[in-house]
Amino acid sequence: xxxxxxxxxxxxxxxxxxRFTFDxxxxxxxxxxxxxAEAFLFVLSILKETFSRDFEYKxxxxxxxxxxxxxxxxxxxxxxxxxxxxxxxSRPVLIKFGAVTMLPGMxxxxxxxxxxxxxxxxxxxxxxxxxxxxxxxxxxxSEQIDAMEVSATNPVKFLVVTRVWAATLMIPLLILYAxxxxxxxxxxxxxxxxxxxxxxxxxxxxxxxxxxxxxxxIVKSFFFGAxxxxxxxYKGYTAGRGTESVGKAxxxxxxxxxxxxxxxxxxxxxxxxxx
Amino acid sequence: MTNTxxxxxxxxxxxxxxxxxxxxxxxxxGFGSQPVLKNVSLQLMNGxxxxxxxxxxSGKSVLIKCIVRLLNPDDGVINVLGEDMRALNSKHxxxxxxxxxFLFQSGALYDSMTVKQNLExxxxxxxxxxxxxxxxxxxxxxxxxxxxxxxxxxxxxxLSGGMRKRxxxxxxxxxxxxxxxxxxxxxxxxxITSNEISTLINDVQKKYKTSSIIITHDIACARLTANxxxxxKDGEVYLDGTLAEFEKTTDPLITxxxx
Numbered sequence: 001x002x003x004x005x006x007x008x009x010x011x012x013x014x015x016x017x018x019r020f021t022f023d024x025x026x027x028x029x030x031x032x033x034x035x036x037a038e039a040f041l042f043v044l045s046i047l048k049e050t051f052s053r054d055f056e057y058k059x060x061x062x063x064x065x066x067x068x069x070x071x072x073x074x075x076x077x078x079x080x081x082x083x084x085x086x087x088x089x090s091r092p093v094l095i096k097f098g099a100v101t102m103l104p105g106m107x108x109x110x111x112x113x114x115x116x117x118x119x120x121x122x123x124x125x126x127x128x129x130x131x132x133x134x135x136x137x138x139x140x141x142s143e144q145i146d147a148m149e150v151s152a153t154n155p156v157k158f159l160v161v162t163r164v165w166a167a168t169l170m171i172p173l174l175i176l177y178a179x180x181x182x183x184x185x186x187x188x189x190x191x192x193x194x195x196x197x198x199x200x201x202x203x204x205x206x207x208x209x210x211x212x213x214x215x216x217x218i219v220k221s222f223f224f225g226a227x228x229x230x231x232x233x234y235k236g237y238t239a240g241r242g243t244e245s246v247g248k249a250x251x252x253x254x255x256x257x258x259x260x261x262x263x264x265x266x267x268x269x270x271x272x273x274x275x
Numbered sequence: 276m277t278n279t280x281x282x283x284x285x286x287x288x289x290x291x292x293x294x295x296x297x298x299x300x301x302x303x304x305g306f307g308s309q310p311v312l313k314n315v316s317l318q319l320m321n322g323x324x325x326x327x328x329x330x331x332x333s334g335k336s337v338l339i340k341c342i343v344r345l346l347n348p349d350d351g352v353i354n355v356l357g358e359d360m361r362a363l364n365s366k367h368x369x370x371x372x373x374x375x376x377f378l379f380q381s382g383a384l385y386d387s388m389t390v391k392q393n394l395e396x397x398x399x400x401x402x403x404x405x406x407x408x409x410x411x412x413x414x415x416x417x418x419x420x421x422x423x424x425x426x427x428x429x430x431x432x433x434l435s436g437g438m439r440k441r442x443x444x445x446x447x448x449x450x451x452x453x454x455x456x457x458x459x460x461x462x463x464x465x466x467i468t469s470n471e472i473s474t475l476i477n478d479v480q481k482k483y484k485t486s487s488i489i490i491t492h493d494i495a496c497a498r499l500t501a502n503x504x505x506x507x508k509d510g511e512v513y514l515d516g517t518l519a520e521f522e523k524t525t526d527p528l529i530t531x532x533x534x
Contacts, residue, residue: 138386147383150343151397151450152369 042234049157056158063166079178083185104201105208107186116179117217118265121224124171125257129232133253136236137246160233167229172221220268224261231257294321296486302351311337313510319486326489326501333507335490339456373401376452380459382439384431390442391427394449401450417445437468455487461496473499
């Protein structure tokens with residue numbers, strides 16, 4: 001097999017496609033395997049470029065700023081509303097069971113284990129994934145990626161590696177931030193019909209949270225971040241030449257990364273359940 | 276044997292000369308079952324401006340993208356500055372690419388960067404030894420050369436089509452390439468701006484001593500810039516000669532182009 005670099009990746013993909021240009025059902029079946037092979041080579045080239053020399057730190061920090069800081073307003077509003085809504089919806093049920101004192105703990109556990117990571121990841125898939133798909137797709141269409149290549153700059157290293165790692169590191173932080181704001185939203189929700197102090201709500205909330213609630217959630221958050229970064233970049237980087245493909249890249253980045261987030265969440269829940 | 280084929284054979288005779296900067300032999304490239312370049316052989320001499328003419332879809336852009344290996348040829352030999360481009364690994368390919376400037380049809384300026392950052396981008400990667408002061412000087416010099424020093428802090432979205440082409444040209448020459456590849460440099464521009472870009476191409480050749488391939492279907496641009504002209508038709512070299520020879524010929528395809 002050829003050396004896997006960004007320069008040879010396209011050639012490898014082209015070779016695979018050439019080998020599988022049969023007619024009929026075989027072609028359709030092989031399209032799936034070609035797509036898997038393309039994605040595999042893409043991930044492989046990212047891993048290789050991550051550990052090669054001259055990491056693009058400046059672009060990496062710029063992307064961390066774009067992904068982290070610029071998503072904060074959306075995540076802040078969403079986080080508070082999630083906590084608020086969970087509290088409002090759960091309170092009558094807990095009152096019915098005489099367990100209203102469990103409300104802060106229930107809000108905290110459900111936010112940290114499930115609601116915070118999944119909802120934040122889905123929002124990030126919409127905002128960050130589509131942004132990456134559209135940006136790289138339009139760079140492909142307007143030959144900016146080609147311009148980088150002929151400037152002896154590795155576009156996978158500069159554009160993709162930095163974005164994927166920025167998403168992998170920033171999305172877990174956004175999820176923790178959304179969890180914290182969700183608990184504040186929960187406290188606000190609890191005070192609409194009740195009267196509970198902020199300190200009491202927080203101490204009751206974290207009194208029910210154990211390490212095994214937090215740890216699997218943080219681990220799966222990194223996977224969510226990686227999925228959103230990888231899918232967004234892959235869809236944009238491999239976009240076709242027409243302007244229509246920019247829209248398709250952005251759209252499929254959101255659809256595929258959202259679907260993968262849900263699937264990975266399901267697997268993570270099963271694994272956590274076994275622990 | 277046709278005149279065309281004869282001329283190609285004649286130019287190939289000097290393949291061993293060190294004045295040849297690009298030599299392409301029997302290049303073939305297709306997309307799926309559609310052949311685009313069928314059997315292209317040509318060479319670019321040192322200090323020469325070679326214009327490649329042809330109708331849309333004749334494979335002109337594919338040809339220069341094969342030269343820098345943005346596209347991988349199906350068959351044939353591409354020799355650039357004595358190196359077989361198809362045999363190079365990514366590291367050596369990068370080294371050769373540093374010596375080649377490529378002006379894209381769309382300009383291909385990086386949208387998220389200012390004009391200054393666009394020019395600094397290749398400089399920082401190709402001329403790694405330069406300090407910030409030297410980088411600033413080279414950026415200023417390149418912008419002065421294209422007459423757009425005032426646009427240094429503008430974003431590409433704030434530039435007109437002609438300005439984008441000029442800035443793109445400045446970004447290409449800022450790293451002092453030995454070879455320039457122009458992909459339809461005057462397409463989409465008004466005649467006055469086209470004329471200015473053509474003049475700039477000549478200035479670049481004189482100042483930086485570059486050898487250039489100019490892909491175009493703009494005869495005015497070819498007339499102003501080219502020392503030699505090649506006509507591509509259906510993925511093959513149809514005629515190779517000087518402008519005077521092209522203008523003398525009675526071949527209907529050539530005459531319709533030069534009307």
